[in-house]
Protein backbone atom coordinates (compact mmCIF):
# COMPACT_ATOMS: atom_id res chain seq x y z
CA UNK A 1 0.00 0.00 0.00
CA UNK A 2 1.20 3.52 -0.73
CA UNK A 3 2.11 5.32 2.52
CA UNK A 4 -0.18 8.19 1.61
CA UNK A 5 -3.08 5.75 1.33
CA UNK A 6 -2.76 4.71 4.97
CA UNK A 7 -2.56 8.29 6.18
CA UNK A 8 -5.52 9.29 4.05
CA UNK A 9 -7.78 6.41 5.03
CA UNK A 10 -9.57 7.38 8.26
CA UNK A 11 -10.34 3.71 8.94
CA UNK A 12 -6.62 2.84 8.91
CA UNK A 13 -4.88 6.03 9.92
CA UNK A 14 -3.38 6.28 13.40
CA UNK A 15 -1.60 9.59 12.82
CA UNK A 16 1.06 10.22 15.42
CA UNK A 17 0.21 6.91 17.07
CA UNK A 18 1.96 4.89 14.35
CA UNK A 19 4.90 3.25 16.13
CA UNK A 20 8.35 3.70 14.66
CA UNK A 21 8.25 0.08 13.51
CA UNK A 22 4.93 0.64 11.75
CA UNK A 23 6.29 3.81 10.22
CA UNK A 24 9.24 1.85 8.83
CA UNK A 25 7.10 -0.99 7.48
CA UNK A 26 4.50 1.30 5.94
CA UNK A 27 7.03 3.78 4.56
CA UNK A 28 5.81 6.55 6.83
CA UNK A 29 9.14 7.47 8.40
CA UNK A 30 9.51 11.23 8.21
CA UNK A 31 5.93 11.69 7.05
CA UNK A 32 4.78 12.31 10.62
CA UNK A 33 6.26 14.34 13.49
CA UNK A 34 8.90 12.23 15.28
CA UNK A 35 7.09 11.87 18.58
CA UNK A 36 4.98 8.71 18.85
CA UNK A 37 1.80 9.23 20.87
CA UNK A 38 -0.52 6.83 22.59
CA UNK A 39 -4.19 6.94 21.69
CA UNK A 40 -4.93 8.48 25.08
CA UNK A 41 -2.35 11.21 24.51
CA UNK A 42 -3.99 11.97 21.18
CA UNK A 43 -7.41 12.09 22.85
CA UNK A 44 -6.19 14.48 25.54
CA UNK A 45 -4.56 16.72 22.96
CA UNK A 46 -7.58 16.72 20.66
CA UNK A 47 -9.90 17.46 23.57
CA UNK A 48 -7.76 20.45 24.53
CA UNK A 49 -7.92 21.67 20.93
CA UNK A 50 -11.67 21.27 20.95
CA UNK A 51 -11.88 23.59 23.96
CA UNK A 52 -10.21 26.39 22.01
CA UNK A 53 -13.08 26.49 19.48
CA UNK A 54 -15.55 29.20 20.32
CA UNK A 55 -18.90 28.05 18.92
CA UNK A 56 -20.75 24.75 18.59
CA UNK A 57 -20.40 25.02 14.79
CA UNK A 58 -16.64 25.58 15.04
CA UNK A 59 -16.40 22.61 17.39
CA UNK A 60 -18.42 20.53 14.94
CA UNK A 61 -16.05 21.45 12.12
CA UNK A 62 -13.00 20.55 14.15
CA UNK A 63 -14.53 17.20 15.11
CA UNK A 64 -15.46 16.54 11.46
CA UNK A 65 -11.80 17.03 10.54
CA UNK A 66 -10.86 14.39 13.09
CA UNK A 67 -13.60 12.11 11.79
CA UNK A 68 -12.30 12.49 8.27
CA UNK A 69 -8.68 11.82 9.30
CA UNK A 70 -8.77 9.24 12.06
CA UNK A 71 -11.92 7.42 13.03
CA UNK A 72 -10.50 5.56 16.02
CA UNK A 73 -9.36 8.80 17.58
CA UNK A 74 -12.65 10.51 16.75
CA UNK A 75 -14.78 7.81 18.37
CA UNK A 76 -12.47 7.37 21.35
CA UNK A 77 -12.78 11.11 22.00
CA UNK A 78 -16.55 11.00 21.37
CA UNK A 79 -17.10 8.14 23.81
CA UNK A 80 -14.92 9.67 26.51
CA UNK A 81 -16.82 12.98 26.31
CA UNK A 82 -20.18 11.72 25.13
CA UNK A 83 -22.52 14.17 26.84
CA UNK A 84 -20.44 17.09 25.60
CA UNK A 85 -19.86 15.85 22.04
CA UNK A 86 -23.27 14.35 21.26
CA UNK A 87 -24.99 17.77 20.99
CA UNK A 88 -22.14 18.96 18.73
CA UNK A 89 -22.31 16.11 16.21
CA UNK A 90 -26.05 15.53 16.53
CA UNK A 91 -29.08 17.49 17.75
CA UNK A 92 -29.16 20.45 18.17
CA UNK A 93 -25.97 21.60 16.32
CA UNK A 94 -26.69 19.32 13.36
CA UNK A 95 -29.61 21.59 12.46
CA UNK A 96 -27.19 24.48 11.88
CA UNK A 97 -24.79 22.16 10.05
CA UNK A 98 -27.54 21.24 7.59
CA UNK A 99 -28.53 24.86 7.02
CA UNK A 100 -24.89 25.91 6.51
CA UNK A 101 -23.84 22.90 4.44
CA UNK A 102 -22.84 24.67 1.22
CA UNK A 103 -21.19 27.60 2.98
CA UNK A 104 -19.03 25.27 5.08
CA UNK A 105 -18.43 22.51 2.52
CA UNK A 106 -14.88 21.15 2.28
CA UNK A 107 -15.18 17.39 1.90
CA UNK A 108 -17.73 14.61 1.82
CA UNK A 109 -17.15 12.46 4.91
CA UNK A 110 -17.54 9.15 3.05
CA UNK A 111 -21.19 9.85 2.30
CA UNK A 112 -23.04 8.88 -0.85
CA UNK A 113 -25.10 11.25 -3.01
CA UNK A 114 -27.60 9.44 -5.20
CA UNK A 115 -29.15 11.73 -7.76
CA UNK A 116 -32.55 11.16 -9.28
CA UNK A 117 -31.11 12.68 -12.45
CA UNK A 118 -28.54 9.88 -12.82
CA UNK A 119 -30.32 6.74 -11.67
CA UNK A 120 -28.22 4.50 -13.92
CA UNK A 121 -25.10 5.17 -11.82
CA UNK A 122 -26.61 3.94 -8.56
CA UNK A 123 -25.21 0.42 -8.32
CA UNK A 124 -21.72 1.46 -9.34
CA UNK A 125 -21.79 4.39 -6.92
CA UNK A 126 -22.68 2.12 -4.03
CA UNK A 127 -19.90 -0.31 -4.96
CA UNK A 128 -17.41 2.53 -5.28
CA UNK A 129 -18.40 3.89 -1.89
CA UNK A 130 -18.16 0.53 -0.17
CA UNK A 131 -14.76 -0.14 -1.76
CA UNK A 132 -14.96 -3.79 -0.80
CA UNK A 133 -16.33 -3.22 2.70
CA UNK A 134 -19.30 -5.28 3.85
CA UNK A 135 -22.08 -2.75 4.39
CA UNK A 136 -24.50 -3.85 7.12
CA UNK A 137 -26.26 -0.59 7.80
CA UNK A 138 -27.40 2.31 5.64
CA UNK A 139 -29.01 5.55 6.79
CA UNK A 140 -30.83 7.26 3.93
CA UNK A 141 -32.64 10.58 3.80
CA UNK A 142 -34.20 12.63 1.04
CA UNK A 143 -33.98 15.73 3.19
CA UNK A 144 -37.58 16.84 2.89
CA UNK A 145 -38.31 16.85 6.63
CA UNK A 146 -35.05 17.57 8.44
CA UNK A 147 -35.80 17.69 12.19
CA UNK A 148 -38.42 20.45 12.36
CA UNK A 149 -36.54 22.74 9.95
CA UNK A 150 -38.05 21.34 6.78
CA UNK A 151 -36.66 20.79 3.29
CA UNK A 152 -32.88 21.07 2.99
CA UNK A 153 -32.27 18.96 -0.10
CA UNK A 154 -28.82 17.49 -0.43
CA UNK A 155 -27.64 19.34 2.71
CA UNK A 156 -29.47 16.67 4.69
CA UNK A 157 -26.60 14.28 4.00
CA UNK A 158 -25.25 15.64 7.31
CA UNK A 159 -28.22 14.00 9.06
CA UNK A 160 -27.32 10.57 7.65
CA UNK A 161 -23.69 11.05 8.69
CA UNK A 162 -24.71 12.25 12.18
CA UNK A 163 -27.22 9.45 12.78
CA UNK A 164 -24.57 6.85 11.90
CA UNK A 165 -22.04 8.51 14.19
CA UNK A 166 -24.46 8.01 17.05
CA UNK A 167 -24.88 4.34 16.09
CA UNK A 168 -21.14 3.90 16.47
CA UNK A 169 -20.53 6.12 19.49
CA UNK A 170 -23.48 4.78 21.50
CA UNK A 171 -23.74 1.14 20.40
CA UNK A 172 -20.39 0.37 18.81
CA UNK A 173 -21.67 -0.23 15.28
CA UNK A 174 -18.49 -0.86 13.28
CA UNK A 175 -17.82 2.23 11.12
CA UNK A 176 -16.45 -0.05 8.39
CA UNK A 177 -19.92 -1.52 7.96
CA UNK A 178 -21.97 1.66 7.50
CA UNK A 179 -22.91 3.98 4.67
CA UNK A 180 -24.63 7.38 4.97
CA UNK A 181 -26.73 8.27 1.94
CA UNK A 182 -28.68 11.23 0.64
CA UNK A 183 -31.26 10.63 -2.06
CA UNK A 184 -31.18 13.89 -3.97
CA UNK A 185 -34.55 14.29 -5.66
CA UNK A 186 -34.39 18.08 -5.74
CA UNK A 187 -35.67 20.58 -3.21
CA UNK A 188 -38.64 22.89 -2.80
CA UNK A 189 -36.65 25.18 -0.52
CA UNK A 190 -36.66 28.56 -2.33
CA UNK A 191 -33.55 29.70 -0.53
CA UNK A 192 -31.59 26.73 -1.89
CA UNK A 193 -33.10 27.01 -5.36
CA UNK A 194 -31.87 30.60 -5.49
CA UNK A 195 -28.47 29.99 -3.88
CA UNK A 196 -25.56 29.92 -6.40
CA UNK A 197 -23.54 27.90 -3.88
CA UNK A 198 -26.13 25.19 -3.34
CA UNK A 199 -24.47 21.83 -4.06
CA UNK A 200 -27.51 19.67 -4.73
CA UNK A 201 -29.79 19.22 -7.72
CA UNK A 202 -31.12 22.72 -8.21
CA UNK A 203 -34.61 21.87 -9.29
CA UNK A 204 -37.89 21.28 -7.57
CA UNK A 205 -38.59 17.96 -5.89
CA UNK A 206 -39.56 15.16 -8.19
CA UNK A 207 -42.81 13.69 -6.91
CA UNK A 208 -45.35 11.01 -7.71
CA UNK A 209 -44.52 7.89 -9.68
CA UNK A 210 -41.07 9.09 -10.73
CA UNK A 211 -40.15 9.61 -7.06
CA UNK A 212 -41.46 6.23 -5.94
CA UNK A 213 -39.72 4.50 -8.84
CA UNK A 214 -36.46 6.08 -7.75
CA UNK A 215 -37.03 4.95 -4.15
CA UNK A 216 -37.83 1.46 -5.38
CA UNK A 217 -34.74 1.36 -7.56
CA UNK A 218 -32.75 2.44 -4.51
CA UNK A 219 -34.22 -0.30 -2.32
CA UNK A 220 -33.68 -3.00 -4.97
CA UNK A 221 -30.13 -1.86 -5.66
CA UNK A 222 -29.09 -1.54 -2.02
CA UNK A 223 -30.50 -4.99 -1.26
CA UNK A 224 -28.66 -6.48 -4.21
CA UNK A 225 -25.31 -4.78 -3.64
CA UNK A 226 -25.40 -5.22 0.15
CA UNK A 227 -27.25 -8.40 1.11
CA UNK A 228 -28.54 -8.38 4.73
CA UNK A 229 -28.29 -4.60 4.98
CA UNK A 230 -30.39 -2.83 7.62
CA UNK A 231 -32.01 0.14 5.88
CA UNK A 232 -32.78 3.09 8.16
CA UNK A 233 -34.94 5.94 6.74
CA UNK A 234 -34.57 9.39 8.24
CA UNK A 235 -36.27 12.76 7.89
CA UNK A 236 -38.50 12.17 4.88
CA UNK A 237 -41.51 14.42 4.30
CA UNK A 238 -44.76 13.56 6.06
CA UNK A 239 -46.40 11.82 3.13
CA UNK A 240 -43.43 9.81 1.94
CA UNK A 241 -42.08 8.71 5.33
CA UNK A 242 -45.14 6.63 6.19
CA UNK A 243 -45.78 5.48 2.63
CA UNK A 244 -42.23 4.13 2.27
CA UNK A 245 -42.25 2.37 5.62
CA UNK A 246 -45.66 0.83 5.00
CA UNK A 247 -44.57 -0.41 1.61
CA UNK A 248 -41.26 -1.98 2.62
CA UNK A 249 -41.51 -3.05 6.24
CA UNK A 250 -42.78 -6.54 5.44
CA UNK A 251 -40.39 -7.01 2.52
CA UNK A 252 -36.95 -6.07 3.84
CA UNK A 253 -35.12 -5.35 7.11
CA UNK A 254 -36.01 -1.72 7.52
CA UNK A 255 -36.81 1.00 10.01
CA UNK A 256 -38.12 4.53 10.01
CA UNK A 257 -36.46 6.32 12.88
CA UNK A 258 -38.89 9.24 13.10
CA UNK A 259 -41.90 6.92 13.21
CA UNK A 260 -40.61 3.88 15.04
CA UNK A 261 -37.53 5.12 16.91
CA UNK A 262 -39.48 8.03 18.31
CA UNK A 263 -42.31 5.63 19.20
CA UNK A 264 -39.89 3.56 21.25
CA UNK A 265 -38.36 6.47 23.14
CA UNK A 266 -41.71 8.12 23.94
CA UNK A 267 -43.28 4.85 25.07
CA UNK A 268 -40.23 4.18 27.25
CA UNK A 269 -40.53 7.70 28.67
CA UNK A 270 -44.22 7.27 29.40
CA UNK A 271 -43.59 3.92 31.10
CA UNK A 272 -40.85 5.65 33.12
CA UNK A 273 -43.18 8.49 34.06
CA UNK A 274 -45.91 6.07 35.11
CA UNK A 275 -43.49 4.13 37.25
CA UNK A 276 -42.78 7.43 39.05
CA UNK A 277 -46.43 8.44 39.44
CA UNK A 278 -47.83 4.97 40.01
CA UNK A 279 -50.62 5.60 37.49
CA UNK A 280 -51.77 3.04 34.89
CA UNK A 281 -51.25 3.48 31.16
CA UNK A 282 -54.72 2.18 30.31
CA UNK A 283 -56.23 5.07 32.27
CA UNK A 284 -54.33 7.82 30.45
CA UNK A 285 -55.83 10.25 27.95
CA UNK A 286 -53.27 10.95 25.26
CA UNK A 287 -53.03 14.19 23.30
CA UNK A 288 -50.69 14.41 20.33
CA UNK A 289 -49.83 17.96 19.23
CA UNK A 290 -48.41 17.84 15.69
CA UNK A 291 -49.84 14.67 14.15
CA UNK A 292 -47.24 14.19 11.44
CA UNK A 293 -44.58 11.52 10.93
CA UNK A 294 -43.38 11.35 14.52
CA UNK A 295 -46.69 12.29 16.16
CA UNK A 296 -48.74 9.55 14.54
CA UNK A 297 -45.87 7.05 14.82
CA UNK A 298 -45.71 7.62 18.55
CA UNK A 299 -49.49 7.57 18.99
CA UNK A 300 -49.63 4.22 17.22
CA UNK A 301 -46.93 2.72 19.45
CA UNK A 302 -48.68 3.87 22.65
CA UNK A 303 -52.00 2.68 21.22
CA UNK A 304 -50.54 -0.79 20.65
CA UNK A 305 -49.11 -0.82 24.15
CA UNK A 306 -52.54 -0.05 25.63
CA UNK A 307 -53.87 -3.11 23.82
CA UNK A 308 -51.00 -5.22 25.14
CA UNK A 309 -52.04 -4.03 28.58
CA UNK A 310 -55.55 -5.35 28.11
CA UNK A 311 -57.70 -2.79 26.29
CA UNK A 312 -59.54 -3.69 23.11
CA UNK A 313 -58.59 -1.67 20.04
CA UNK A 314 -61.82 0.28 20.35
CA UNK A 315 -61.31 1.01 24.03
CA UNK A 316 -57.72 2.08 23.40
CA UNK A 317 -58.70 4.33 20.50
CA UNK A 318 -61.03 6.23 22.82
CA UNK A 319 -57.99 7.43 24.80
CA UNK A 320 -56.37 9.25 21.85
CA UNK A 321 -56.79 12.79 20.56
CA UNK A 322 -54.72 14.15 17.69
CA UNK A 323 -54.17 17.84 16.99
CA UNK A 324 -52.67 19.17 13.79
CA UNK A 325 -52.81 22.46 11.87
CA UNK A 326 -56.59 22.17 11.57
CA UNK A 327 -57.00 21.83 15.36
CA UNK A 328 -58.41 18.70 16.96
CA UNK A 329 -58.76 16.13 14.19
CA UNK A 330 -62.32 15.05 13.34
CA UNK A 331 -63.39 12.28 11.01
CA UNK A 332 -65.28 14.72 8.76
CA UNK A 333 -62.09 16.56 7.78
CA UNK A 334 -61.21 16.05 4.12
CA UNK A 335 -57.44 16.33 4.43
CA UNK A 336 -56.56 13.72 7.05
CA UNK A 337 -53.51 11.55 6.36
CA UNK A 338 -53.91 7.75 6.39
CA UNK A 339 -52.00 7.72 9.69
CA UNK A 340 -54.28 10.30 11.29
CA UNK A 341 -57.56 8.74 10.19
CA UNK A 342 -57.78 5.89 12.71
CA UNK A 343 -57.51 8.42 15.56
CA UNK A 344 -59.88 11.10 14.29
CA UNK A 345 -62.74 11.89 16.67
CA UNK A 346 -66.40 12.61 16.08
CA UNK A 347 -67.73 16.13 16.50
CA UNK A 348 -70.75 15.01 18.50
CA UNK A 349 -68.42 13.93 21.33
CA UNK A 350 -67.95 17.60 22.17
CA UNK A 351 -70.27 20.44 23.13
CA UNK A 352 -67.62 23.01 22.14
CA UNK A 353 -67.73 24.06 18.49
CA UNK A 354 -64.31 25.67 18.22
CA UNK A 355 -61.58 23.20 19.01
CA UNK A 356 -58.73 24.72 17.05
CA UNK A 357 -56.67 26.32 19.80
CA UNK A 358 -54.49 24.00 21.90
CA UNK A 359 -55.49 25.57 25.23
CA UNK A 360 -59.20 25.12 24.42
CA UNK A 361 -58.57 21.56 23.27
CA UNK A 362 -56.73 20.70 26.48
CA UNK A 363 -59.63 22.08 28.53
CA UNK A 364 -62.11 20.02 26.53
CA UNK A 365 -60.16 16.77 26.29
CA UNK A 366 -58.39 16.81 29.68
CA UNK A 367 -55.35 14.87 28.50
CA UNK A 368 -53.05 13.32 31.11
CA UNK A 369 -50.28 12.92 28.52
CA UNK A 370 -49.32 15.72 26.13
CA UNK A 371 -46.70 14.98 23.47
CA UNK A 372 -45.47 17.74 21.14
CA UNK A 373 -44.13 16.81 17.71
CA UNK A 374 -45.25 19.96 15.92
CA UNK A 375 -42.06 21.94 15.37
CA UNK A 376 -44.01 24.89 16.84
CA UNK A 377 -41.95 26.65 19.51
CA UNK A 378 -43.29 27.69 22.92
CA UNK A 379 -46.76 26.29 22.23
CA UNK A 380 -46.99 24.50 25.61
CA UNK A 381 -48.03 27.55 27.63
CA UNK A 382 -48.50 28.21 31.33
CA UNK A 383 -52.27 28.13 30.81
CA UNK A 384 -52.10 24.66 29.26
CA UNK A 385 -49.83 23.23 31.94
CA UNK A 386 -51.94 24.67 34.74
CA UNK A 387 -55.12 23.30 33.14
CA UNK A 388 -53.59 19.84 33.12
CA UNK A 389 -52.63 20.16 36.77
CA UNK A 390 -56.26 20.78 37.71
CA UNK A 391 -57.38 17.25 36.90
CA UNK A 392 -54.21 15.20 37.02
CA UNK A 393 -51.66 15.06 39.79
CA UNK A 394 -48.64 14.24 37.61
CA UNK A 395 -49.21 15.36 34.00
CA UNK A 396 -46.82 13.80 31.49
CA UNK A 397 -45.53 16.49 29.13
CA UNK A 398 -42.99 15.75 26.41
CA UNK A 399 -41.80 18.58 24.15
CA UNK A 400 -40.19 16.50 21.41
CA UNK A 401 -39.49 19.05 18.69
CA UNK A 402 -35.94 19.73 17.50
CA UNK A 403 -33.79 21.71 17.27
CA UNK A 404 -33.86 23.84 20.43
CA UNK A 405 -35.40 26.88 18.75
CA UNK A 406 -38.46 24.77 17.81
CA UNK A 407 -39.08 23.01 21.14
CA UNK A 408 -42.68 23.28 22.37
CA UNK A 409 -41.40 24.22 25.81
CA UNK A 410 -38.47 24.86 28.06
CA UNK A 411 -38.24 22.26 30.80
CA UNK A 412 -37.72 24.86 33.52
CA UNK A 413 -41.05 26.50 32.62
CA UNK A 414 -42.93 23.20 32.66
CA UNK A 415 -41.51 22.36 36.09
CA UNK A 416 -42.29 25.79 37.52
CA UNK A 417 -45.80 26.14 36.05
CA UNK A 418 -46.73 22.70 37.38
CA UNK A 419 -45.10 23.34 40.79
CA UNK A 420 -42.74 20.44 40.11
CA UNK A 421 -45.50 17.98 39.27
CA UNK A 422 -45.13 17.63 35.51
CA UNK A 423 -43.17 14.60 34.38
CA UNK A 424 -41.11 16.21 31.65
CA UNK A 425 -38.93 15.12 28.75
CA UNK A 426 -37.57 17.06 25.78
CA UNK A 427 -36.12 16.12 22.38
CA UNK A 428 -33.12 18.38 22.82
CA UNK A 429 -30.74 18.21 25.78
CA UNK A 430 -31.92 20.49 28.59
CA UNK A 431 -30.12 21.18 31.87
CA UNK A 432 -31.50 19.89 35.20
CA UNK A 433 -33.95 22.26 36.86
CA UNK A 434 -33.83 23.09 40.55
CA UNK A 435 -37.22 24.08 41.91
CA UNK A 436 -38.00 24.52 45.62
CA UNK A 437 -34.95 22.55 46.68
CA UNK A 438 -35.49 19.54 44.37
CA UNK A 439 -33.33 19.02 41.31
CA UNK A 440 -35.31 17.62 38.39
CA UNK A 441 -33.30 15.68 35.83
CA UNK A 442 -34.73 16.21 32.35
CA UNK A 443 -34.86 13.04 30.28
CA UNK A 444 -33.88 13.57 26.66
CA UNK A 445 -36.70 11.93 24.72
CA UNK A 446 -34.71 11.61 21.55
CA UNK A 447 -34.69 8.52 19.36
CA UNK A 448 -30.88 8.55 19.71
CA UNK A 449 -31.38 6.91 23.09
CA UNK A 450 -32.76 3.79 21.45
CA UNK A 451 -32.07 3.39 17.74
CA UNK A 452 -28.37 2.51 18.19
CA UNK A 453 -29.18 -0.48 20.41
CA UNK A 454 -32.05 -1.49 18.17
CA UNK A 455 -29.74 -1.50 15.14
CA UNK A 456 -27.10 -3.40 17.06
CA UNK A 457 -29.73 -6.03 17.85
CA UNK A 458 -30.90 -6.26 14.26
CA UNK A 459 -27.33 -6.66 12.98
CA UNK A 460 -26.41 -9.18 15.67
CA UNK A 461 -29.44 -11.36 14.87
CA UNK A 462 -29.13 -10.68 11.14
CA UNK A 463 -32.86 -10.21 11.47
CA UNK A 464 -34.95 -10.89 8.38
CA UNK A 465 -37.50 -8.25 9.43
CA UNK A 466 -37.87 -5.65 12.14
CA UNK A 467 -41.16 -6.67 13.72
CA UNK A 468 -43.52 -4.70 15.94
CA UNK A 469 -42.73 -7.06 18.78
CA UNK A 470 -39.00 -6.31 18.48
CA UNK A 471 -39.83 -2.62 18.67
CA UNK A 472 -42.05 -3.13 21.69
CA UNK A 473 -39.36 -5.20 23.44
CA UNK A 474 -36.84 -2.42 22.77
CA UNK A 475 -39.10 0.13 24.48
CA UNK A 476 -39.65 -2.10 27.51
CA UNK A 477 -35.95 -2.88 27.87
CA UNK A 478 -35.31 0.68 29.09
CA UNK A 479 -37.26 0.17 32.30
CA UNK A 480 -35.53 -0.18 35.66
CA UNK A 481 -32.44 1.89 34.81
CA UNK A 482 -33.51 5.06 36.61
CA UNK A 483 -34.15 4.97 40.38
CA UNK A 484 -37.72 6.29 40.29
CA UNK A 485 -37.84 6.68 44.07
CA UNK A 486 -35.30 9.51 43.82
CA UNK A 487 -37.09 12.91 44.00
CA UNK A 488 -36.76 14.65 40.64
CA UNK A 489 -35.83 11.43 38.84
CA UNK A 490 -35.87 11.63 35.04
CA UNK A 491 -38.46 9.62 33.09
CA UNK A 492 -35.73 8.21 30.83
CA UNK A 493 -32.22 6.94 31.50
CA UNK A 494 -29.54 9.60 31.09
CA UNK A 495 -27.52 10.27 27.95
CA UNK A 496 -24.38 9.98 30.09
CA UNK A 497 -25.08 6.24 30.39
CA UNK A 498 -26.33 5.74 26.85
CA UNK A 499 -23.48 3.37 25.95
CA UNK A 500 -24.20 1.15 28.93
CA UNK A 501 -27.84 0.42 28.07
CA UNK A 502 -27.55 -0.09 24.31
CA UNK A 503 -26.48 -3.76 24.74
CA UNK A 504 -29.60 -4.27 26.86
CA UNK A 505 -31.81 -2.91 24.08
CA UNK A 506 -29.92 -5.00 21.53
CA UNK A 507 -30.31 -8.15 23.63
CA UNK A 508 -34.07 -7.60 23.91
CA UNK A 509 -34.29 -7.24 20.13
CA UNK A 510 -32.14 -10.31 19.48
CA UNK A 511 -34.15 -12.47 21.89
CA UNK A 512 -37.37 -11.41 20.25
CA UNK A 513 -35.98 -12.09 16.76
CA UNK A 514 -34.91 -15.56 17.88
CA UNK A 515 -38.33 -16.27 19.40
CA UNK A 516 -40.15 -15.09 16.30
CA UNK A 517 -37.94 -17.06 13.95
CA UNK A 518 -36.68 -13.85 12.34
CA UNK A 519 -33.01 -14.31 13.22
CA UNK A 520 -30.80 -15.54 10.40
CA UNK A 521 -27.85 -15.91 12.74
CA UNK A 522 -27.58 -18.87 15.09
CA UNK A 523 -27.07 -17.50 18.60
CA UNK A 524 -26.51 -19.40 21.83
CA UNK A 525 -25.41 -16.65 24.19
CA UNK A 526 -27.24 -13.41 23.38
CA UNK A 527 -25.11 -11.10 25.51
CA UNK A 528 -21.91 -12.53 24.02
CA UNK A 529 -23.24 -12.25 20.50
CA UNK A 530 -24.19 -8.61 21.04
CA UNK A 531 -20.79 -7.80 22.52
CA UNK A 532 -19.05 -9.51 19.61
CA UNK A 533 -20.78 -7.11 17.22
CA UNK A 534 -19.54 -4.02 19.06
CA UNK A 535 -16.53 -2.29 17.62
CA UNK A 536 -14.10 -0.64 20.01
CA UNK A 537 -12.25 2.53 19.02
CA UNK A 538 -8.74 1.22 19.66
CA UNK A 539 -5.82 0.72 17.30
CA UNK A 540 -4.97 -2.73 16.03
Ligand SMILES: NC(=O)c1ccc[n+]([C@@H]2O[C@H](COP(=O)([O-])OP(=O)(O)OC[C@H]3O[C@@H](n4cnc5c(N)ncnc54)[C@H](O)[C@@H]3O)[C@@H](O)[C@H]2O)c1
Pocket residue numbers: 145146147148149235237238257258262265289290291292293294295323324325326372373374375376400401402403406426427428445446447448
Ligand atom coordinates in the same frame (compact mmCIF):
# COMPACT_ATOMS: atom_id res chain seq x y z
N1 LIG B 1 -37.31 13.89 19.89
C1 LIG B 1 -37.31 13.04 18.91
O1 LIG B 1 -36.76 11.94 19.01
C2 LIG B 1 -37.99 13.40 17.63
C3 LIG B 1 -38.16 12.43 16.65
C4 LIG B 1 -38.81 12.76 15.46
C5 LIG B 1 -39.24 14.06 15.28
N2 LIG B 1 -39.04 14.99 16.25
C6 LIG B 1 -39.45 16.38 16.06
O2 LIG B 1 -40.84 16.45 15.83
C7 LIG B 1 -41.11 17.53 14.95
C8 LIG B 1 -41.97 17.03 13.81
O3 LIG B 1 -41.24 16.12 13.04
P1 LIG B 1 -41.96 15.19 11.97
O4 LIG B 1 -40.91 14.42 11.29
O5 LIG B 1 -43.08 14.48 12.61
O6 LIG B 1 -42.53 16.30 10.97
P2 LIG B 1 -43.92 16.33 10.17
O7 LIG B 1 -43.85 17.48 9.27
O8 LIG B 1 -44.20 15.00 9.60
O9 LIG B 1 -45.00 16.60 11.32
C9 LIG B 1 -45.23 17.85 11.90
C10 LIG B 1 -46.73 18.00 12.05
O10 LIG B 1 -47.01 19.18 12.77
C11 LIG B 1 -48.10 19.79 12.14
N3 LIG B 1 -48.18 21.21 12.48
C12 LIG B 1 -47.55 22.26 11.91
N4 LIG B 1 -47.94 23.41 12.48
C13 LIG B 1 -48.81 23.07 13.43
C14 LIG B 1 -49.57 23.83 14.37
N5 LIG B 1 -49.47 25.16 14.42
N6 LIG B 1 -50.38 23.18 15.21
C15 LIG B 1 -50.49 21.83 15.18
N7 LIG B 1 -49.80 21.06 14.31
C16 LIG B 1 -48.97 21.68 13.45
C17 LIG B 1 -47.87 19.55 10.66
O11 LIG B 1 -49.03 19.75 9.89
C18 LIG B 1 -47.41 18.11 10.67
O12 LIG B 1 -48.48 17.19 10.58
C19 LIG B 1 -39.76 18.07 14.51
O13 LIG B 1 -39.46 19.25 15.22
C20 LIG B 1 -38.81 16.99 14.85
O14 LIG B 1 -37.54 17.49 15.20
C21 LIG B 1 -38.42 14.68 17.41
Ligand SMILES: O=C(O)C[C@H](O)C(=O)O
Pocket residue numbers: 091146147148235257258401402427446447448
Ligand atom coordinates in the same frame (compact mmCIF):
# COMPACT_ATOMS: atom_id res chain seq x y z
O1 LIG C 1 -32.62 13.92 14.95
C1 LIG C 1 -33.14 14.05 16.07
O2 LIG C 1 -32.60 14.70 16.97
C2 LIG C 1 -34.40 13.34 16.43
C3 LIG C 1 -35.34 13.15 15.31
O3 LIG C 1 -34.95 12.14 14.43
C4 LIG C 1 -35.75 14.39 14.60
O4 LIG C 1 -35.97 14.34 13.39
O5 LIG C 1 -35.90 15.42 15.27
Ligand SMILES: [Mn+2]
Pocket residue numbers: 147234235257258
Ligand atom coordinates in the same frame (compact mmCIF):
# COMPACT_ATOMS: atom_id res chain seq x y z
MN1 LIG D 1 -35.37 12.53 12.39
